Amino acid sequence: MTQSPTPRHPSSKPAIERWLETGLFRARWLMAPFYVGLVVALAALVVVFFREAFVEFSHVMTMTPEGAILMVLSLIDLSLAGNLLLIVIFSGYENFVSKIDTGDHEDRPSWMGTVDFSGLKMKLIASIVAISAIALLKAFMKLAEGEQIDDRHLAWLVAIHVTFVVSGVLLAVMDLLTSKTDKH
Structure with a gap:
């Protein structure tokens, strides 16, 4: 009968291995500037949204029904792009950098902290399909x-x-096929 090897205590690892693993783990913070950049992009999108709304609303009294629908579709398109950015910012940061500690804040989105990489992919593709459809x-x-x-x-x-x-x-x-296979 063979015995399975006993797991090593982290302190029993060679110093170089501990140093390398610590460095790799801390390297996740190199992703943080990407998410900050996406927040800046979200702010830019807000500016574009309000500029578009101002331009469109300035001639709302002369719009045709089709023109009004096109205006609404443009604004929805921008809001979907904003939602997409927010999903990527929150999910990406929480999945790859660190948990966002909001405590029990009542405005914390229910999906925050629960969207894994697979869920993020599905939310992204759904948003992209919606933007494309618009x-x-x-x-x-x-x-x-x-x-x-x-x-x-x-x-x-x-x-x-x-x-x-x-x-x-x-x-x-x-994703369906992956969820039905044994975890390796």
Whole structure:
């Protein structure tokens, strides 16, 4: 009968191994500037959102119904991009750098701290598909208003959207298959 090796106590590791592992673990903080940069990008997106809203609302009294729908779609598109950034910032930071300690704050999103890498992938692809669908819908709305849109441009929008949808389905199937296999 073979005995399984007894686990080594961390202090029994050679000093160089402990030093290397400590350094690798602390290296996760090199990701923090990326998330700070994404916060700056989110702030820039807020500025763009308000600029777009100001420009669009300035001629709301002369808008056609289709123009109003296009305005709303543009603003929704920007808010979805903001949501996407926020998901990446929170989930990425918590998964790869450190837990965000908000205590029991009532405004803490319920998904915070529970979205793993797989969940993050699915939220990202769902947001990208929604953004792509809005871009496609905006193009179709412009066509309905009588604007000319190049057939090639429209074909690219459809192809890109279908690619994102298929990618999302394949990622979901991969996650489903992975969840059904034994953990290694």
